Amino acid sequence: MSAQANSPSQSLDGKRVVITQANSFMGPPLVKAFNQVGADVIPDYRDLTHDKAADNLVCEVKNIDILIINLASQRIRAQATQITDQQFNTPFEEMVYPLFRLGRSVLPQMIERQSGKIIVLGSAAPLRPFADASAYATARGAQLSWVKAVGNEVAPANVQVNAIAQIFVENQEYFPLEYQATEEFKHRIAEVPAGRLGTGEEHAAVCLFLASSHCNFISGQVIPFNGGWTN
Amino acid sequence: MSAQANSPSQSLDGKRVVITQANSFMGPPLVKAFNQVGADVIPDYRDLTHDKAADNLVCEVKNIDILIINLASQRIRAQATQITDQQFNTPFEEMVYPLFRLGRSVLPQMIERQSGKIIVLGSAAPLRPFADASAYATARGAQLSWVKAVGNEVAPANVQVNAIAQIFVENQEYFPLEYQATEEFKHRIAEVPAGRLGTGEEHAAVCLFLASSHCNFISGQVIPFNGGWTN
Amino acid sequence: MSAQANSPSQSLDGKRVVITQANSFMGPPLVKAFNQVGADVIPDYRDLTHDKAADNLVCEVKNIDILIINLASQRIRAQATQITDQQFNTPFEEMVYPLFRLGRSVLPQMIERQSGKIIVLGSAAPLRPFADASAYATARGAQLSWVKAVGNEVAPANVQVNAIAQIFVENQEYFPLEYQATEEFKHRIAEVPAGRLGTGEEHAAVCLFLASSHCNFISGQVIPFNGGWTN
Amino acid sequence: MSAQANSPSQSLDGKRVVITQANSFMGPPLVKAFNQVGADVIPDYRDLTHDKAADNLVCEVKNIDILIINLASQRIRAQATQITDQQFNTPFEEMVYPLFRLGRSVLPQMIERQSGKIIVLGSAAPLRPFADASAYATARGAQLSWVKAVGNEVAPANVQVNAIAQIFVENQEYFPLEYQATEEFKHRIAEVPAGRLGTGEEHAAVCLFLASSHCNFISGQVIPFNGGWTN
Numbered sequence: 001m002s003a004q005a006n007s008p009s010q011s012l013d014g015k016r017v018v019i020t021q022a023n024s025f026m027g028p029p030l031v032k033a034f035n036q037v038g039a040d041v042i043p044d045y046r047d048l049t050h051d052k053a054a055d056n057l058v059c060e061v062k063n064i065d066i067l068i069i070n071l072a073s074q075r076i077r078a079q080a081t082q083i084t085d086q087q088f089n090t091p092f093e094e095m096v097y098p099l100f101r102l103g104r105s106v107l108p109q110m111i112e113r114q115s116g117k118i119i120v121l122g123s124a125a126p127l128r129p130f131a132d133a134s135a136y137a138t139a140r141g142a143q144l145s146w147v148k149a150v151g152n153e154v155a156p157a158n159v160q161v162n163a164i165a166q167i168f169v170e171n172q173e174y175f176p177l178e179y180q181a182t183e184e185f186k187h188r189i190a191e192v193p194a195g196r197l198g199t200g201e202e203h204a205a206v207c208l209f210l211a212s213s214h215c216n217f218i219s220g221q222v223i224p225f226n227g228g229w230t231n
Numbered sequence: 232m233s234a235q236a237n238s239p240s241q242s243l244d245g246k247r248v249v250i251t252q253a254n255s256f257m258g259p260p261l262v263k264a265f266n267q268v269g270a271d272v273i274p275d276y277r278d279l280t281h282d283k284a285a286d287n288l289v290c291e292v293k294n295i296d297i298l299i300i301n302l303a304s305q306r307i308r309a310q311a312t313q314i315t316d317q318q319f320n321t322p323f324e325e326m327v328y329p330l331f332r333l334g335r336s337v338l339p340q341m342i343e344r345q346s347g348k349i350i351v352l353g354s355a356a357p358l359r360p361f362a363d364a365s366a367y368a369t370a371r372g373a374q375l376s377w378v379k380a381v382g383n384e385v386a387p388a389n390v391q392v393n394a395i396a397q398i399f400v401e402n403q404e405y406f407p408l409e410y411q412a413t414e415e416f417k418h419r420i421a422e423v424p425a426g427r428l429g430t431g432e433e434h435a436a437v438c439l440f441l442a443s444s445h446c447n448f449i450s451g452q453v454i455p456f457n458g459g460w461t462n
Numbered sequence: 463m464s465a466q467a468n469s470p471s472q473s474l475d476g477k478r479v480v481i482t483q484a485n486s487f488m489g490p491p492l493v494k495a496f497n498q499v500g501a502d503v504i505p506d507y508r509d510l511t512h513d514k515a516a517d518n519l520v521c522e523v524k525n526i527d528i529l530i531i532n533l534a535s536q537r538i539r540a541q542a543t544q545i546t547d548q549q550f551n552t553p554f555e556e557m558v559y560p561l562f563r564l565g566r567s568v569l570p571q572m573i574e575r576q577s578g579k580i581i582v583l584g585s586a587a588p589l590r591p592f593a594d595a596s597a598y599a600t601a602r603g604a605q606l607s608w609v610k611a612v613g614n615e616v617a618p619a620n621v622q623v624n625a626i627a628q629i630f631v632e633n634q635e636y637f638p639l640e641y642q643a644t645e646e647f648k649h650r651i652a653e654v655p656a657g658r659l660g661t662g663e664e665h666a667a668v669c670l671f672l673a674s675s676h677c678n679f680i681s682g683q684v685i686p687f688n689g690g691w692t693n
Numbered sequence: 694m695s696a697q698a699n700s701p702s703q704s705l706d707g708k709r710v711v712i713t714q715a716n717s718f719m720g721p722p723l724v725k726a727f728n729q730v731g732a733d734v735i736p737d738y739r740d741l742t743h744d745k746a747a748d749n750l751v752c753e754v755k756n757i758d759i760l761i762i763n764l765a766s767q768r769i770r771a772q773a774t775q776i777t778d779q780q781f782n783t784p785f786e787e788m789v790y791p792l793f794r795l796g797r798s799v800l801p802q803m804i805e806r807q808s809g810k811i812i813v814l815g816s817a818a819p820l821r822p823f824a825d826a827s828a829y830a831t832a833r834g835a836q837l838s839w840v841k842a843v844g845n846e847v848a849p850a851n852v853q854v855n856a857i858a859q860i861f862v863e864n865q866e867y868f869p870l871e872y873q874a875t876e877e878f879k880h881r882i883a884e885v886p887a888g889r890l891g892t893g894e895e896h897a898a899v900c901l902f903l904a905s906s907h908c909n910f911i912s913g914q915v916i917p918f919n920g921g922w923t924n
Contacts, residue, residue: 149830
């Protein structure tokens with residue numbers, strides 16, 4: 001039926017979707033969700049901290065319709081007075097420099113085709129402070145600023161770059177089951193209006209929406225996904 | 232297939248969706264889009280400025296799963312020094328007080344069912360100023376503040392209240408074809424990174440996303456839909 | 463000495479400063495602080511909800527260099543589902559419509575002189591939700607939107623309109639001593655990074671800064687004053 | 694007179710104020726302004742990109758009441774698709790890593806004394822995009838995120854960390870006279886509501902305000918200083 005053909009998710013049928021670090025952070029539920037809607041999912045597993053990794057990825061995969069930049073970094077707990085040089089460098093090495101390089105590598109083909117999307121799995125950490133997370137929040141804030149600037153820059157070429165400002169979403173890196181059993185977690189989750197973690201399926205729905213060809217009028221934006229924790 | 236059953240739009244099948252002022256502003260494309268995904272669309276046409284109109288609507292329709300608050304008001308052009316009492320009152324009478332009343336009338340049943348969504352078609356006008364629009368921007372800003380407060384308040388009951396901060400979207404009220412032919416319009420659209428108006432279909436895709444049962448982890452949020460004009 | 467002559471506060475010497483509702487909310491410490499720096503303070507006590515009150519004020523006072531719009535409204539505690547028409551109307555009648563009218567009355571003389579300032583004592587309530595305050599937050603949000611729009615509109619005439627987004631500041635209306643003794647207050651103040659209420663003197667320092675002729679490059683802005691509660 | 698003694702600027706008398714990179718960016722007018730109000734100004738000229746430079750500065754100067762972090766980096770013009778590794782690294786090396794290190798070095802003494810201020814001269818670039826500035830905006834956005842996180846972290850110790858989100862301010866680095874003569878500049882300044890560059894004196898007034906002991910209730914905040922260009 002035409003109704004089906006027009007549904008946003010259907011528009012992803014056959015689209016080449018690269019998901020970075022596909023076995024960590026939000027990778028597994030995203031691979032599943034994009035496969036379910038018929039996308040041609042290319043999970044990537046390489047370490048993106050190497051300075052040629054982004055170029056290599058794009059060179060190998062060639063045509064990329066949608067690039068999901070799924071980068072996580074251990075949230076080091078350190079006060080601003082205690083943090084080491086390495087502790088504040090690492091989130092940039094793992095989450096910010098790879099972002100620059102992935103954008104630089106993949107955007108030319110998207111601009112040339114006048115079509116393409118980058119979805120950055122960012123964080124709500126820069127939007128509302130929490131304890132001992134300044135290095136992490138700073139790198140995550142850099143990501144959101146990059147998305148705003150670059151999303152603005154490439155929108156005239158019909159390429160969309162957006163971020164999800166997420167927190168309190170189920171994933172092994174930040175919310176393993178053992179952490180969910182702690183008093184600290186219970187105290188934190190009580191501050192989330194939704195009163196629970198978001199699920200991988202719910203998160204994937206945001207990505208499917210942003211990836212859809214029905215979503216070409218949104219670029220350079222930060223979509224909150226955090227149970228109402230920020231606003 | 233299970234993939235189909237899981238797609239976000241499918242989750243709207245049979246859902247009772249009320250769209251206010253269904254023949255104006257974003258009403259027509261929304262009625263079409265929600266019908267296409269199988270929702271039970273109840274278009275409403277009443278004047279919502281009357282103080283019993285919201286109660287009457289909810290009393291007549293009874294069960295409402297999703298309420299789309301589609302309210303527009305003529306964007307009066309007046310400098311802050313020239314505006315009349317009526318000119319600044321009118322946007323509140325037409326867009327803000329109906330919002331309070333619609334929320335008050337429909338939220339109790341949603342809270343009781345621990346399920347339901349309100350989507351407010353707001354504006355990006357309060358996010359970036361433009362000339363001679365202070366009254367309009369003020370009322371639209373009030374709408375966004377209401378959404379943030381109430382979306383936070385009802386999220387624990389699994390009810391989601393969100394807004395779309397839209398501008399530069401095709402509709403007869405703000406962008407009639409004659410206006411699109413003016414130099415003023417051409418000057419304004421040149422400031423939109425996407426370089427064009429958003430379509431009714433693209434706008435409907437945002438509403439379908441927010442209306443989906445896969446979107447229960449977002450509440451009290453303002454989703455930008457403006458071709459990158461704000462960020 | 464020239465150093466003294468150049469100090470920001472000195473620039474207020476002899477300036478005609480009107481403070482509305484001067485015996486309530488932030489009025490008393492502001493009257494004192496502006497008197498101390500040599501301003502010609504005109505405290506005003508009239509009820510500004512009457513539709514001619516703003517015109518009357520400006521007509522009587524004539525030349526106004528700086529208008530401090532000090533408007534408060536009882537923070538009615540009501541859930542969005544319980545609020546009465548009067549309860550959501552009142553904050554607009556008391557805080558939003560007077561703002562429109564005061565701006566309309568006083569801006570023409572400022573624009574003509576190419577000099578003048580309006581300082582709106584707004585609230586951080588629209589920036590971070592708290593329980594059962596949706597009507598109050600909505601009206602306060604409308605104020606901030608008005609400031610952004612009008613501050614932008616009049617900046618080319620060298621007139622500055624700015625707001626202070628304050629909360630947790632000592633005043634009889636919102637934080638009377640009896641309330642400060644409650645458990646609720648203790649719970650709320652524990653969420654303020656500064657761990658205490660701001661004082662009237664500290665608040666006045668923000669107003670003196672915004673009122674200074676050294677502060678002509680800031681317009682349409684919202685200055686946070688809340689002990690770090692928002693950011 | 695007591696009025697004099699109470700004025701915010703007077704509170705800086707004898708305070709030890711370090712201004713980094715004092716001969717560039719906003720350094721010269723700041724040195725002058727803080728000297729005029731009687732502060733004990735310690736202009737610093739060292740290159741802060743070296744990993745021991747911040748520690749050395751604090752070790753040499755010892756007691757620092759107020760640290761003004763005045764860091765600039767050439768705004769490299771490069772599209773996101775063209776930028777080199779060095780071009781995106783440099784703004785971080787020059788503006789972000791020194792920020793981490795300066796904060797780490799100076800905050801312990803401030804926390805111990807339960808008194809002290811850091812003022813970061815940031816940028817409005819992350820708040821509103823402009824062409825070919827993604828690397829610069831990303832590093833500047835990282836600065837603002839650091840300020841929000843750390844300002845929140847140290848506020849309980851009565852230490853305040855704030856930023857100024859400035860743009861269109863007179864300085865040799867970004868707005869040399871030759872650039873002010875270009876058509877590009879004239880086009881850009883036409884988008885600033887104030888219609889002009891801010892002056893060094895006006896900028897210094899913001900810093901004097903944030904540095905004052907009357908400004909202890911503001912921490913983790915970003916103060917806009919840009920002629921109304923953002924809001």
